[in-house]
Amino acid sequence: MREFANKYGTVLVVGGEGEKCRDVAESYGFRDVITPGDIIKANAATAPFRALTESEIKNSRDLLARGGKLSDIVVEAVFVFADSRDWASDLQIMLDIAQSKGGRLETRSENFDEGPPIYFSHNDVLWSAAHEHVRLGMGALRKIVETVFEDVTGGRKLKTHAFGKPQVSTFEFATRLLQQWRATQHGLAESEPPETVYFVGDTPESDIKGTNAMNEKSKNEWYSILVKTGVYQAGTEPKHKPRKLVDTVLDAVNHGIRREMAKLGTRKDGKGRKLPLDDAALKAISEGRTPNFDLSVDPFAKAVAQ
Amino acid sequence: MREFANKYGTVLVVGGEGEKCRDVAESYGFRDVITPGDIIKANAATAPFRALTESEIKNSRDLLARGGKLSDIVVEAVFVFADSRDWASDLQIMLDIAQSKGGRLETRSENFDEGPPIYFSHNDVLWSAAHEHVRLGMGALRKIVETVFEDVTGGRKLKTHAFGKPQVSTFEFATRLLQQWRATQHGLAESEPPETVYFVGDTPESDIKGTNAMNEKSKNEWYSILVKTGVYQAGTEPKHKPRKLVDTVLDAVNHGIRREMAKLGTRKDGKGRKLPLDDAALKAISEGRTPNFDLSVDPFAKAVAQ
Known part of the structure; x- marks a missing residue:
């Protein structure tokens, strides 16, 4: 600006x-x-x-x-x-x-x-x-x-x-922000973009269209998830198809976690950092369920309260 | 309504x-x-x-x-x-x-x-x-x-x-009003519509389009006149063509009077009522000018004052 x-x-x-x-x-x-x-x-x-x-x-x-x-x-x-x-x-x-x-x-x-x-x-x-x-x-x-x-x-x-979604420049800007955040918060190299970005949105015409377009163009993966709690109406055909359709944002987050864990579980070459999964969690993933985590705080409490 | x-x-x-x-x-x-x-x-x-x-x-x-x-x-x-x-x-x-x-x-x-x-x-x-x-x-x-x-x-x-222009029903409604007005004001048979209606407007898309459409459909003549003092911009090509393009409403009225008088002046069979035209007026018409009338009131005074 x-x-x-x-x-x-x-x-x-x-x-x-x-x-x-x-x-x-x-x-x-x-x-x-x-x-x-x-x-x-x-x-x-x-x-x-x-x-x-x-x-x-x-x-x-x-x-x-x-x-x-x-x-x-x-x-x-x-x-x-x-x-x-x-x-x-x-x-x-x-x-x-x-x-x-x-x-x-x-x-x-x-x-x-x-x-x-x-x-x-x-x-x-x-x-x-x-x-x-x-x-x-x-x-x-x-x-x-x-x-x-x-x-x-x-x-x-x-x-x-x-400006904004679905313009690809908006997603490129978000990538730069993510890289900075990963560097300052987690000490990762700022030059490395995240391997996969899960983009959760309620509007096919902006959120899903933009994420899919970014995925086409970007070296890393942009994975679109559409929720049913907003603009998109369940049962209708979205103009732009998400990779995954779920009910709520919580379901979207669970889907992302499951998908990442499944990748780790089947990855044989030992590349990438493993998450500390216990047997119960691995079993849950293999059955397509979300593992139970011990969370010290409810990550959604703030979002709901807003 | x-x-x-x-x-x-x-x-x-x-x-x-x-x-x-x-x-x-x-x-x-x-x-x-x-x-x-x-x-x-x-x-x-x-x-x-x-x-x-x-x-x-x-x-x-x-x-x-x-x-x-x-x-x-x-x-x-x-x-x-x-x-x-x-x-x-x-x-x-x-x-x-x-x-x-x-x-x-x-x-x-x-x-x-x-x-x-x-x-x-x-x-x-x-x-x-x-x-x-x-x-x-x-x-x-x-x-x-x-x-x-x-x-x-x-x-x-x-x-x-x-409702309204350019819908033909609006012009049909106007015809009925005109017939009533001619009957009550001038004692003409209410069943007779006026032979020619001069419709003056500033908007090609409503006034001219509607008048031309009414003219197509109606037994009597609807004659469209477009003025340059309103929506229509002089020098541009109107989307709907008027029969006559003039500068102002006064020019439109003069044009209508001239055209009617010219009809009377060339009419040989004596049908229709003649207006009391003196030699000067007939000469003016033949030269394409508007005759000078002796008017006791200025017919535009009210319109201008509004």
Whole structure:
């Protein structure tokens, strides 16, 4: 993100509560961060059905105080950092900028092919929240931006960008983090990636698709496990197939342990460090069950309490 | 609309400020009108990023006071009566209902083919408002509902309905109104439709498309005129071609008058009532100019003042 902060001058940052995303962007080093609220404050006609609240008016910056018109401002990139709190006006403003002459506010390109890049911080169309059924997420808004752009420009295409899953770069970044963690926590050589990474997720379109793509590309193994407790609905056909389908995250962890132990149990050449397995555990593994470990703490207590 | 009020019991009404659309629906005779606010009040997890305001909480009805769960309520039809003030939550709730078992709240259909009908009160993707550039309208939200439905159901299609232009039924309704008006105002036989209707509009996709379609179907002539003061941008190729392109509404009216007068001027058989044209007016028409009328009032004063 710091790379982007160096590359782009004025950026539009979308999403989140109040000024949070502007603060985050500035903490990344972005030098000139404007928000949809700033634009609406300068020209209320931008979003005919959105009235800024008093605190939004107070916190939004006065773009006209720069001594000119909105059309003096050129947005060099758009970042959707968190879920939009007002889809209609954020969509309108993103489309205005996508249709502009090179990012210049309140202008229109003749061919609609010179807007600045638009980045979304993730890509899940659906996510599993407190509601019984999955909710629409940022990926839906991303799709909407692209679809409506095509509609209003008579068929021109807009290609926006997304960080995060299922982009392989996200998994490569995770690999680097894992290597650092293995080095600092376990004294392993930082240059060695883990032999196998078990990736547990609830969303076929991001978690499983990305893990499988990373597995194709990577020297080490990325093993996708899909759980039934989130976006994926048991009984349906996932668009991207996991290596293993289980009920819960605990089942996924048990599956990974079993699979690793089975590898060790059948490994004859003595390579790799053996785990201290007693006869009962080996028997359990051979029967496809999870061995009983003596755990001093419940590793899931924290996750459940969160 | 009264027909719908008789046909459907519980309906979801979307759009508008506060409770206005509920009031409108009830004035049409709808017997049980619920709003997205009612649903969010009963289950805040429905829209994770929307917090109802105090007045929304106060005005929204308590659906659980009916003595049960949300899943006891079956929505028989959805009406978008005015522009949505919160696209994300209205979209979520419309999609929830479109994916439900026959309109039953908080349920999911197995095949996503049993949702109740969804009606939009108009269909313009873009409209010309106070902003220099056209703004997204209800037609964009309609398209979004259909597109995102397809996305989240793995490719199932959702066909929503729209009232108003460009639906031919809207033009047929206008014809009936015109016939009544001609009868009461001018004593003409109500059974006779006007020979020619000049339809002036700014939006090729609704005004011109609809007028041309009506002209195809109708015995009388519907003549489409596109103006340059609204959605249509001068110099571009309109998706639907008008019979005449002019600058302003005044030019459209002048064009209609000229065309009618030219018809009269060249009509030799004496059929039809002649307008009292003096020599100067006839000369003006023959030169393609608009005759000067003595007008006691400025017919555009009211339109401009509005």
